[in-house]
Amino acid sequence: MFTADTLKGRVALITGGAGDIGLEIATTYGRLGATVVLASRNQERLDRACGQLAAEGITAAAFRTDVRDFDEVKRTIDNAVERFGSLDVLVNNAAGNFHCPTAGLTPKGWRTVIDIDLNGTFYCCLASYEHLKRSQFGGSIISIITMLGVTGWPGAAHAAAAKAGILSLSRTLAVEWGPDGIRVNTISPGPIGDTEGVKRMYLDTGRGELERKKTALGRFGAKIDIANAATYLASDLGSYMTGENMVVDGGRWLKYVAS
Ligand code: NAP
Numbered sequence: 141m142f143t144a145d146t147l148k149g150r151v152a153l154i155t156g157g158a159g160d161i162g163l164e165i166a167t168t169y170g171r172l173g174a175t176v177v178l179a180s181r182n183q184e185r186l187d188r189a190c191g192q193l194a195a196e197g198i199t200a201a202a203f204r205t206d207v208r209d210f211d212e213v214k215r216t217i218d219n220a221v222e223r224f225g226s227l228d229v230l231v232n233n234a235a236g237n238f239h240c241p242t243a244g245l246t247p248k249g250w251r252t253v254i255d256i257d258l259n260g261t262f263y264c265c266l267a268s269y270e271h272l273k274r275s276q277f278g279g280s281i282i283s284i285i286t287m288l289g290v291t292g293w294p295g296a297a298h299a300a301a302a303k304a305g306i307l308s309l310s311r312t313l314a315v316e317w318g319p320d321g322i323r324v325n326t327i328s329p330g331p332i333g334d335t336e337g338v339k340r341m342y343l344d345t346g347r348g349e350l351e352r353k354k355t356a357l358g359r360f361g362a363k364i365d366i367a368n369a370a371t372y373l374a375s376d377l378g379s380y381m382t383g384e385n386m387v388v389d390g391g392r393w394l395k396y397v398a399s
Pocket of ligand 1: 160161179183208235236256285329332333336337338
């Protein structure tokens with residue numbers, strides 16, 4: 141159990157913060173004392189998420205942002221710092237994906253996913269760097285990836301390559317920016333049962349039981365499992381942790397390798 145002041149005084153920006161896992165991270169951070177900034181494209185969803193956070197007494201703001209556009213990303217991050225005084229935590233959570241066998245994948249489809257996941261993550265890291273360097277807590281960057289970026293992901297070569305790229309980028313930045321007090325880590329969730337993605341991909345298609353059995357624990361994860369990992373990495377509890385990929389997948393990847 142984290143204490144109520146685990147993230148007190150920190151300002152955290154979460155891309156895709158109005159989405160399933162992003163909003164869970166924002167809510168958890170807010171409950172533990174952080175000020176949260178959400179950045180994604182759909183204004184209606186951002187407003188709804190901000191209202192939900194405000195109703196809990198969480199200080200929150202939303203800036204409409206397409207992470208594929210560096211100028212927009214920079215504006216959002218600078219605006220957040222101007223409004224709240226600092227940036228201490230960056231969570232790269234925004235992602236796009238669609239199923240497509242690689243032989244049928246168009247260059248445009250490939251570029252779109254690489255642009256959101258990999259380039260968007262790079263833009264956010266770059267635009268945050270000077271602010272994170274000045275964080276009184278030591279900056280923390282957390283990117284949400286998946287072990288499918290390591291194992292390969294038939295039917296989603298674009299997303300697999302993007303997530304693998306984020307892992308590599310994070311390890312590079314961990315070393316380059318370590319002397320600036322910035323920690324850089326990734327989280328690899330397994331299938332998270334209370335998200336639209338898993339509902340659409342597995343539950344609605346009748347593959348729920350099969351996919352559950354692919355994990356060592358025999359069940360899906362929950363959004364809070366990822367938010368807890370993201371809290372650990374954002375807080376002083378994870379202060380000696382950098383360049384790490386925290387696998388929160390119920391032993392799915394291990395079972396895949398071991399079988
Ligand atoms: P989600 O609900 O679809 O959230 C993704 C968010 O990204 C949305 O809020 C979306 O908002 C935002 N986004 C998409 N394109 C964007 C762009 N160009 N600029 C800014 N924001 C953009 O998905 P989720 O299930 O919560 O997934 C969150 C993260 O966890 C992703 O990185 C995903 O790959 C990873 N993950 C999820 C699972 C799972 O089981 N759900 C498993 C492994 C990894 P807008 O459309 O409004 O921009």
